[in-house]
Amino acid sequence: MTLEQIKNRLSDQFKSSIIKNENLAEHQVEIKGEDWFDVATFMKNDPKLSFDQLECITGIDTGEDGPLQTHYNLHSMEYRHKIEAVISHDRKDPKVASIEQLWRIGDWFERETYDMFGIEYTGHRDLRRILCPDDWEGWPLRKDYEAQESFHGIVVPKIKEEEGWE
């Protein structure tokens, strides 16, 4: 299926769940956070779409005023087509349904995004930090992150702000 056909099939089924966003690239489609689990289930199980491989989950912080985002790169081994689903989260309380039980790799990818951005994937059976230590404070990849000063007596070095890239 071409990108256009995939998008049409999705909007036929979930008319109200798809958000029109001019800023997105052609291969991206933005979906309402509260409907994500239903859309994801459909994308995986629909015989015409059959997205059986979750390539990647990427968390993105769009800046201080913008929302946090989760990007899901989906791919179908059967039809060899792909699409990227985008979910935006409220900065104060980032939350979305977990798709860990649909694609098993979602388990670790969601843990990683949770670890780095603090996005909570509700329904995840084992949501805890994966790369950072369990008692680390803060969400390192957020733009407004400030590292804690010391960790178990070890001083955490500050990243120096360098100016003048030109």
Add this chain to the structure above:
Amino acid sequence: MGVVQGDQMVLNIGPQHPSTHGVLRLEVTTDGEIVSKITPHLGYLHRCFEKHAENVTYEQVIPFTDRCDYLASMNSNFGYVVAMEELMDIEISERVQYIRVIMAELNRVASHLLALGVYGLDIGAFTPFLYMLRDRERILDMFEYTCGARLLYNYMWIGGVSHDLPKDFVKICVNFLDYFEPQIEEYNNLLTFNKIFIERTADVGVIPAEVAISYGVSGPNLRGSGVKWDVRKDEPYSIYDRFDFDIPTGTGEFGTLGDCFDRYWVRMLEVTQSVRIIRQALKDLPEGDVFETMPKKIRPPAGSVYRRTESPRGDLGYYIVSDGTPSPTRVKMRSPAFTALSCLDEVSSGWMISDVLAILGSLDIVLGEIDR
């Protein structure tokens, strides 16, 4: 740690254990010798690659990618520059394309040799390891001759490569390939068709195809399960569509489809295919300037790109977001070893502890890439 009941025992493998190929701790719950659950604990090698990448310029990210997958740094570089070139939409000179493919495939051979040799070591065969490391050394010598580094090259740059090939490189490389090809048969006689090795690996740790896809397992591990999927063929990047090569898949030759032996055997067959690609690339290598297409200023337009390439461990993806400034807003690395390790729990439950190490070795993980 969960509640321990009856005869159950919790055992720690690692963080410092030769079979974990790095710094990884496996919390293994066992019932006697039988494993019932494995919880991997990662992060011992976490060096904040993604955070660092946001604080440096686009070119300065490349040395970091070396240090992620330190056994196949060329392929790590390759994935990043391919993604960057797609984002910036620039054309690359023909010579650079060929050099990149030669280097990436040589590095794939080197990485597979280490994986196969160390796998023998995990199982208890010491000699093949020395044979394979001897030949890997010659590949590293060629890299050193080209760019001065043996393991961490920083060789592929956006739009070009850091050094042109030395004048006699083609001759040296062809000499090496002529020497190397008969060695593969020797490895097979030494290790592959050894009865003890087959007994230890065949039928052990079977990953069915649908489980592998659901866990995002990729590369030789996925092909070992019989799925014919190779990014070089299915989503061609660079100039891979010009070469003639096969994608070996597992057949369950001595046991079940998708067992440890199949994953090992696919790697061995891939070495032969890489040699085929290198020979074709050396034959067609055009003349030219390697710095010609390198942009003076790297300032990609605002936007994002997700591109995956085939590293020796599988689908290596880079998600790069740019806002038009000289440093990236976000660089995410989709690491193939990370996804391969995630299926360890499901695959190993029910097997003995010694088999867990055989399964872990067959997945060919590199902790530098998992922890980033």
